[in-house]
Amino acid sequence: MKIAVVGGGCVGLTTALIIQEKLRNAHLDLIAENFEQTTSHVAAGIFRVGAAYSSPSESITRKWITDAYSFYEAIVKSREASEAGVSRISGYIFSNSHDNVKNEWMEGLVPIYRRVNESEMIMFGDNWKYGCFISTLLTQPNQYLKWAKNKLIQSGAILITKPIISLKELAKDYDLIMNCTGLGAKILCQDRKMIPIKGQVIKVRAPWLRTFSYGEINTYVIPGSDGLTTLGGLRDFESSDLTVCPYQAAAIRDRCERLVPSLKKAELVAHKTGLRPHREGGVRVEVEKINDGSYCSAVVHNYGHGGYGICTAPGTSKYAVELAEDALRTSSKL
Numbered sequence: 471m472k473i474a475v476v477g478g479g480c481v482g483l484t485t486a487l488i489i490q491e492k493l494r495n496a497h498l499d500l501i502a503e504n505f506e507q508t509t510s511h512v513a514a515g516i517f518r519v520g521a522a523y524s525s526p527s528e529s530i531t532r533k534w535i536t537d538a539y540s541f542y543e544a545i546v547k548s549r550e551a552s553e554a555g556v557s558r559i560s561g562y563i564f565s566n567s568h569d570n571v572k573n574e575w576m577e578g579l580v581p582i583y584r585r586v587n588e589s590e591m592i593m594f595g596d597n598w599k600y601g602c603f604i605s606t607l608l609t610q611p612n613q614y615l616k617w618a619k620n621k622l623i624q625s626g627a628i629l630i631t632k633p634i635i636s637l638k639e640l641a642k643d644y645d646l647i648m649n650c651t652g653l654g655a656k657i658l659c660q661d662r663k664m665i666p667i668k669g670q671v672i673k674v675r676a677p678w679l680r681t682f683s684y685g686e687i688n689t690y691v692i693p694g695s696d697g698l699t700t701l702g703g704l705r706d707f708e709s710s711d712l713t714v715c716p717y718q719a720a721a722i723r724d725r726c727e728r729l730v731p732s733l734k735k736a737e738l739v740a741h742k743t744g745l746r747p748h749r750e751g752g753v754r755v756e757v758e759k760i761n762d763g764s765y766c767s768a769v770v771h772n773y774g775h776g777g778y779g780i781c782t783a784p785g786t787s788k789y790a791v792e793l794a795e796d797a798l799r800t801s802s803k804l
């Protein structure tokens with residue numbers, strides 16, 4: 471059986487890892503226009519699913535998030551944790567709105583999710599009204615993507631760097647196609663629900679920071695396991711301009727320094743931008759039959775993760791592979 475995974479970001483590579491584990495005898499090709507510079511490479515990689523993250527149903531969303539957390543938790547507990555770039559991290563979220571410190575996806579999932587106490591409030595100053603302390607996971611995207619790619623190649627997967635113009639063109643060569651093209655699906659699938667949300671971050675060297683901090687107006691400080699700290703951020707809806715905006719950069723730095731004053735001493739390393747693959751109505755994980763006239767294949771879509779694709783990729787990918795197995799069984803290919 472021949473399977474193509476289209477997309478070399480976190481969703482594509484994670485889907486491929488799960489396929490390799492479940493469909494051991496399949497021939498697996500990974501096809502992507504770009505494996506080295508994807509949106510996934512820009513992300514901070516924190517496991518913090520926003521309250522608005524959704525799938526077609528509440529129970530499926532919860533399953534995706536729980537499965538994703540278990541996937542990364544298993545890596546943290548394994549000897550591969552450091553190579554895969556997955557570690558534990560904890561930190562604070564401050565806000566003047568009670569809603570911003572509540573998160574029903576995260577509460578009950580992570581080992582610690584509690585309101586901050588008086589002395590913690592004083593420690594951060596800035597007269598916040600509400601705050602919470604969370605212990606969660608961090609996936610360092612550069613490391614994780616490299617680790618996943620090496621693991622896939624060692625187990626026989628073939629990497630092919632090329633753009634796909636139409637999924638139908640793959641039908642004659644593959645029994646199953648996993649579509650993990652992120653924002654690329656907007657054109658590839660003519661999916662008008664796909665909307666870019668521009669993000670911009672600053673990478674600084676601040677090795678003394680151990681905990682993450684979130685404040686108002688998309689302000690966050692996330693220390694990475696690679697020694698660099700990510701300062702964010704920006705959520706520019708329907709903007710696909712990847713240039714670094716110097717005004718946004720100055721505003722991000724200023725907000726982050728007010729949240730964590732020791733950052734004033736942090737050395738600037740780089741500015742980065744990326745387009746979050748947001749999908750109105752939620753992430754698309756579903757099967758479609760494609761037919762190019764002579765050949766018929768199953769396509770399983772797995773795209774539209776918005777600002778939560780690093781943390782939730784394993785959950786949607788596990789679900790996508792389950793749908794793929796059902797489709798192969800129905801067509802007697804499994």
Ligand SMILES: Cc1cc2nc3c(=O)[nH]c(=O)nc-3n(C[C@H](O)[C@H](O)[C@H](O)COP(=O)(O)OP(=O)(O)OC[C@H]3O[C@@H](n4cnc5c(N)ncnc54)[C@H](O)[C@@H]3O)c2cc1C
Pocket residue numbers: 476477478479480481482501502503504505508509510511512513514515516517518632633634635650651652653654655658668669670671703743744745746747773774775776777778779780781782
């Ligand atoms: C600033 C910023 C910070 C973020 N922080 C976090 C965070 O802390 N935690 C978190 O969970 N998420 C975070 N995100 C969101 C996360 O980065 C995305 O949700 C995630 O990267 C999406 O992964 P993906 O694999 O779907 O897409 P991508 O990483 O964009 O990969 C898409 C792949 O598909 C390929 N492709 C596209 N079209 C085609 C085509 N036609 N033919 C062939 N190949 C194609 C591309 O070349 C690429 O390889 C952040 C995003 C940004 C911008």
